Amino acid sequence: MESSQGADQPLGAAAPADWRTSLTALAAGAVVWELTARLSVALPPFSVVVGTLIELLRGDVLLPALATSLASLAVGFSCAAAAGLTLGLVLGRSRTAEHLSDVYLDAVMSAPTLIYVPFLFALFGVSRASQVAVVFAYAFFIIVTTTSAAVKQMDRRLIDMARAFGATDRQILWRVALPAARPMVLIGLSLGVTRAVKGMVVGEMVIALSGVGALLRASAARFDLAQTLALLLVVVIVSAACNLLVGRAGRALIDR
């Protein structure tokens, strides 16, 4: 008897029903927002924010700014993912390397990343490179630590098994270690890209050169709450889209 696979979706594969639930939650949130805003004065209602967003999309400011931001995000996050995965693998496999770097990683992780922004700014100047560096700084460390943890907590018995069946070191890495680490590595990449989006906005807000962050800062300074929230919506949507994309790419990359 060949069973249907439906009830046993592998981890990470969202069933259609989940989407319906999420959409319901979003709709409910919009209604609550709208009602709260209508009853108080401080918050612009959802409908007004959406209206502002549509206006922004029609105008010629948001889209070029968004393109600039996304470019920094793409470059910064790709570098962070590549470097983070590599370093994470190395640290996860070598106890010595891990002990050498432990203290520093903890120290870097415990400080708010915002602190490093002026240093990066000083290092790279008022340039696109600073923005990319900030994105990198936000995403890199979480990817390193999750990847190294994923490799460390791996089932040693599977590696023994593979060796007993004659696997080379390379085969162990690709056929056993990476697939075993995959769920946690994907979580790391997902956390990483969310933080990268945060870094993108923060970098632009602090350096105030260009991009969505600069727009956010300007509208917040004007106390234009509707536009601020509309831009925030854009950031949230970008973050969700990136998460989806990274999940797909990560799954495709670590073939099983």
Added chain:
Amino acid sequence: MISIVGCRKTHRGDGRQPPVPVLDGVDLEVRPHEFVAVLGPSGCGKTTLLRILAGLEGWDSGEVRVHGRPVSGPGTDRALVFQDFALLPWATVTDNIAFGLELRGVARAERTAVANRLIDRVGLNGFARHYPHQLSGGMQQRVGLARALAVEPEILLLDEPFGSLDSLTRRGLQEDVLRLHHETRKTVLLVTHSVDEAARLGDRVVLLGPRPARVIETIETGLPRPRPDDIGSDRRFVALKEHLWNRLKALTSR
């Protein structure tokens, strides 16, 4: 086929723990097509012995030879079946069985064909596309057995393969192993702490003492092959178990 002479091994401590001597001059000879059961109390070092034979661990002194050549690592002539199954949780039954072939670069179509034959052979029909977590323990170990058979080894090394199974499943798998041994005439080295299992399966039972292990006694069981279903009531079988029990009790009470 397998020849171990005076094999000694001490697990080195990691600074905090003192070194532990595990094997204290083990001698063991296994002839082609023979089914040898190594019986010993838990933690006596019998798994270490098997891992040395599988090429997963080294030893300190003595000789460990397979086909007259010293063991220097894992080899295609040996396949190991693990106590805890050690299946890849993300791979289907087919892919798990074909794993050893995949490592050797056998083409997909061919390894699927081999896997399908073995699925039939170990009685897993209809479960080709299941994942390990969807199978019972007994079925998982059938996958482990099929994976070992897939690489067509001359020697099967079984490391307490049925230790974690309930008694009914255990008996079923023991009968499967007996049948497979009878059909394929592979050389089998089984490590177990079960007196019943050693007597039921082995042509010869090698009794190891508590750690550090040495061979205390080697007994030809003299039981017929193929084993009849009512072997449990055979006088020689009962007497053999009684003898092994008494020896084990004496060894562990000291």
